[in-house]
Amino acid sequence: MNPLLKIITALLALMLAAGIGLSIAAAALYVYYAPSLPEADAVRDVRLQTPLQVRSADGRLMGEFAEERRIPVPIDAIPQQVRDAFIAAEDERFYDHPGVDVMGLARAGLNVISTGGERSQGGSTITMQLARNIFLTRERTYERKLREIFLAIRLEQELEKDEILELYLNKIYLGQRAYGIEAASRVYFGRSLDALELDEIATLAALPKAPSTTNPVSNPQRAEIRRNYVLRRMLETGVIDEDAYASAIERPVLSERHTTATEIDAHWVAEMARQMVVNLWGDDAYRRGLQVHTTIDSRQQEAANQALREGLLEYDERHGFRGPEMRLPDNTLEDAEARERALMAIGVHGRLLFPAVVLGQGEAGVLRVDGGRIGELEVLPEDREWAGSPALERGDVIRIRPYTDGRWRLAQKPEVTGAVIAQAPEDGAILALAGGFDFFENRYDRTTQAQRQPGSAFKPLVYALALREGHRPEGTVIDAPMVFNDPALGAEWRPQNYSRRFHGETTLREALANSRNLASIRLLDRLGTGNVHQELTRFGLDLERQPNNLSMVLGTGSLTPLQLNNAYGVFASGGRLNSPWIIARIETADGETLYEAPTERACPAPCTNPKGQDLPLVASSGPLQYTDPVPVLDPGVAWQTSDMLRSVITSGTGRRAMELGRSDLAGKTGTTNDYRDAWFAGFNAELVATAWIGFDDNRELGRRESGGRAALPIWTRFMGSVLADQPERPVERPNDLVRVAILPNGQRAPSDDAPGARNQWLLPHQVPERGHVIPGNGENGSSGNQQPELVF
Secondary structure, eight states: OOHHHHHHHHHHHHHHHHHHHHHHHHHHHHHHHGGGSOOHHHHHTOOOOBOEEEEOTTOOEEEEEOSSEEOOOOGGGSOHHHHHHHHHHHOTTTTTSSSOOHHHHHHHHHHHHHTTTOOOSOOOOHHHHHHHHHHSOOOOOHHHHHHHHHHHHHHHHHSOHHHHHHHHHHHOBOSTTEESHHHHHHHHHSSOGGGOOHHHHHHHHTSTTOTTTSOTTTOHHHHHHHHHHHHHHHHHTTSSOHHHHHHHHTSOOOOOOOOOOOSSOOHHHHHHHHHHHHHHHGGGGGTBTOEEEESOOHHHHHHHHHHHHHHHHHHHHHTOOOOOSEEOOHHHHTOHHHHHHHHHHHOOBTTTBEEEEEEEEOGGGOEEEEOGGGOEEEEOGGGGGGGOSOOOOTTEEEEEEEOSTTOEEEEOOOSOEEEEEEEOTTTOBEEEEEOSSOTTTOOOOHHHHOOBOOGGGGHHHHHHHHHHTTOOTTOEEEEOOOOEEETTTTEEEOOOOTTSOOOEEEEHHHHHHTTOHHHHHHHHHHHOHHHHHHHGGGGTOOGGGSOSSGGGGGTOSOBOHHHHHHHHHHHHTTSEEOOOBOEEEEEOTTOOEEEEOSSTTTSOSSOOOOTTOOOTTHHHHGGGSOOOOEEOSOHHHHHHHHHHHHHHHHHSTTGGGGGGOOSSOEEEEEEOGGGOEEEEEEEOSSOEEEEEEEOTTOOOOOTTOOIIIIIHHHHHHHHHHHSTTOOOOOOOOOTTOEEEEEOTTSOBOSSTTOTTOEEEEEOGGGOOOTTOOOTTSSOOSSOTTSOOOOBO
């Protein structure tokens, strides 16, 4: 035999033997590792982690929470150019190999040999990367590589190529806590995949190799190098042409970190819902794609945000300009891009107050500023009149806010804060909740956490209990000076009216409408402080936070805006106390309902969830879980109180609300000592809402910053917005009231048309016998000529 032929034959035999040996070794290794690999069903049933989302009642996104940012998209929704970019960069022969690219592994093996054992070049296919990402660790060992190869082969046996690519593109980590291409597109460019340009697609496809070092936010130079490599590979594989390549490669890498774009600003609500759901399911709540549907009305929520922010800014402007927020260094001022970056770092406050740097003074007092992305603009003298004539210099950072006709107004971050809370009286559902000016500046929720003194806004609770005991709205009480030596108060006490004037004999209606402290104290004294104190639980209040003395009626205890608002809901709902609640329904990512509140408000039409259903949230949700209302006042007492509170608006301290032109509104102002808290709580049959304003450190608001001046405008702005074009809904008068003619001396008239008699709607136990008196109503004896006895 020819010697050359012998050599070739020997080499072929050796290669065959080596191939057989390798095949036997590979088979043996597969048999060895197979039991530790995931089962076929597990491979097919890969669950992508999806975030917890909190939505308003009409489905608008209010918050998204996740350990990983991930937005899964089906393969059909992924643009072809995106698929091409990743395949060109990571696995050119993806559609040809069986999960393992032998040529790629050979190249990686030669690289290991040539570098003396250093593994600087990988041979992983897209399928192998997917196997590693789902089931394996990232440790760089030969054993892990073998597992990766075998698992990739199993994936290819169980899944179609497009299924593998879909899982890969949705699973892969791309930096900035973004997993999957849609999430990365939103994080880096603030847009969905289908809105990206070619260069941006290539930037994303450049990330899998090294998400930290090729990150376009943290390292745009390295990102550009890797992006250009991806574009070149796309050109080489023929998925783009020379013109597209040349155009894309000339574009700079421009990216910044974008947060999830919520559709409605309700971050305090979203955080509240998040805590409730995590209490139930732990950290798994962040991964299983739960959809939490709340009771929040998105239109009312936006109105609450706007009303509160405008009210706080109005208060802040009344108290003057505090000067620039900071100064930019001179080297930043000379570069427009540097100014823009500096202003972006400062950030917008409350979605309303934009940072701007002063560039100089123009003609006629015009202030020239640079608003960064807003561009350069002018602030006219009339748009900063409230601030006086502050000495602003070039480089000073101020705040501006949109005004009218495209103009911008000088502003500043308010130090004062506040809250607005609104509920549906019929079931207690929270419809709007604004816990401050800016959630991201301070996450403290004043609606549910701020324990504040309610001042005179507390009085209606005492007056309602007086009506229950037989007093009438038109019964009389003395408004005159008094001195108390109450051991519970610890000293001699000389209470005063807000006006420092006294009005003598006055009706309960007048005393409440005009917030007369002395008359209210006398009324509480007549009822007995201990008796009233123990009855406050009827309104859902914590007795430990309410003083058991005569100062109680002046609101010297403490409560939250939500507690006060829920208490006023008793008057608006016909005497029923509701538990405030906010979660209507919780669903899985697949649409399975895990929880649904047993009320028609929560059920999508048709509502099939029966009352009395066993609720999985009851044990963990606390007061924000729906429960059935509890009757706490006679409907007639609730109506009489609401009718008296209408007088607060028509003729009392809440007269500013008359500007809304409605006759169905009722409410009460509240102001505390030293003007530390200002309140207005009010309602009609459709909506009960409370506005509060104060400082977190409890400092004084300033002289004359009463509830009528500081809080009522916020409430009026909110109610005017949400009730616009809505028919009037006064609290309905119940059937347990009877119409009775009462004489001026408090006695029942012999007939409805008796001279001087006035018709009043009374409960049966409030109706006096002819010639007799009932407590606190000014009657004394049977003679119409006698002077009435007054509560004192």
